[in-house]
Structures are given as structure tokens and as C-alpha cells.
Amino acid sequence: ECLVVRVFDPLLDSLPSTQWDVRKDRHIGQRNIAVINAASPAHLELLVRTGCNAPAGEGVIHVExxxxxxxxxxxxxxxxxxxxxxxxxxxxTVSGIMQPGNITKVAYKTSFKNVQPEALKSLLKQLLKYERTCDEKESLFYMHVTNLKPAECVVYRIIQTVDGKMTGGYTVIAKKD
Structure with a gap:
């Protein structure tokens, strides 16, 4: 799911020609949401791109x-x-993010669905620091939730900051109706 919002004043602060490009226009806000209707277990492997519009510097990805x-x-x-x-x-729950790597055709293309979640714990981080460069990177968010009962829901936020400023994020919802 993705929600894109455009806010502007037509007379004092009109839109440029990049009117739907979140990376190039301060008038645009975007929220990305993954919703998993769960049978137990709820399982998600989500590739998250770090973007290339933020300047080089210390990047941090935090899962909460x-x-x-x-x-x-x-x-x-x-x-x-x-x-x-x-x-x-x-x-x-076993959840977390893996170290970002350069985007390639083979990076993180292997599924961990048949791997015991406990075996992945050493690879998954809740807070991950990395050096941003000009190249966009890709990181894998992994989530495996068991014993989710009807009317229960768990929500995770993946937040990226560069030099202390938030530059992106994702919200993941696992729910059982």
C-alpha cells in the first residue's frame, strides 16, 4: 500500500513540473505500508531501498x-x-533488517521462507549503521510472527535516517481478522 499526498498553494507556492516525484519535490509526502493478513505464522521478506537522493554520510536503519x-x-x-x-x-516474533548491499539482480533473491526463523536471528538487526554513498542500496526486512490470534495485530516501523534526519521509512502490519 502506498499513500502519496501533495500539498501546495496555487498562488504563493505552486507545483514544479516534478509534481509527483517524492524525491525531488518538497510538496510531496509518501507513506509505504505492507499489510499481511495472517494465518499463523505471518511471514514477510521485504526489500527496502535506501534511496539515492540523500547525501553521503552515516545512514541508520532502525526497526521498532x-x-x-x-x-x-x-x-x-x-x-x-x-x-x-x-x-x-x-x-x-523474529524480525529485523539485514545489512544493506548494492542493488544487483541476485542480491537477496533467495527466500528464507523454509529456514527456521531462529537461525536468522544473528543476521537480523534492530539498529543498523552503514556508510551512505552515491549508490542506492537495498536491505532485507524479515518478519516471522507465530501464535497471532483473531483480532490481534502487530505493527513495525522501519525508519531510515541520514546524519540524524529522517529520509524514509516503511510500516509493516501483521493482522489476523
Whole structure:
């Protein structure tokens, strides 16, 4: 899922010709969301690109679990005023991000779906620092959630910063209706 918003004043601050290019226009905001309707287990392998529009410098990718009270907009998934999802009572989760690498045709093309999640824990990080260069990089976000019950939902945010400024991110939702 992707939401793109364009905000401008037609007289005082009109749009340039790049009116839908998030990377080149400050008038555009974008939010990327992956929604997994889960049978247990919920499993996701998501390739996340670091972008090439931010300057070179120290890049940080941070993965955080989000409390459901902080994401009231989940009600949009239900089409109701209140999303009515609950924090999971007893889930087992293996999640994190892998070190970014240069984008190639073979990078992260192997699926870990048949690998025991516990075996991947040493590769997955919740906070990852890397040196940004002019080349766009690609990183793999991995999530495996077991024991998700009906009406339970878990939300993760992947946030990228460069020199302390947020430059991108992704929200991942695993839910069981």
C-alpha cells in the first residue's frame, strides 16, 4: 500500500513540473505500508531501498515495534471509527533488517521462507549503521510472527535516517481478522 499526498498553494507556492516525484519535490509526502493478513505464522521478506537522493554520510536503519495506540489510522483497514485490534497476548516474533548491499539482480533473491526463523536471528538487526554513498542500496526486512490470534495485530516501523534526519521509512502490519 502506498499513500502519496501533495500539498501546495496555487498562488504563493505552486507545483514544479516534478509534481509527483517524492524525491525531488518538497510538496510531496509518501507513506509505504505492507499489510499481511495472517494465518499463523505471518511471514514477510521485504526489500527496502535506501534511496539515492540523500547525501553521503552515516545512514541508520532502525526497526521498532509500535504500540497499537499510536496507530489510530489502522481504523481505515476496518472501515470503522475504532480499529478494534488488540496487542498480541503471546506471540513469538523474529524480525529485523539485514545489512544493506548494492542493488544487483541476485542480491537477496533467495527466500528464507523454509529456514527456521531462529537461525536468522544473528543476521537480523534492530539498529543498523552503514556508510551512505552515491549508490542506492537495498536491505532485507524479515518478519516471522507465530501464535497471532483473531483480532490481534502487530505493527513495525522501519525508519531510515541520514546524519540524524529522517529520509524514509516503511510500516509493516501483521493482522489476523
Amino acid at each position: 515495534k509500535v504500540k497499537l495506540g499510536e496507530v489510530d489510522w489502522l481504523s481505515l483497514l476496518k472501515g470503522q471509527k475504532n480499529h478494534q485490534y488488540e496487542e498480541p497476548a503471546s506471540i513469538e
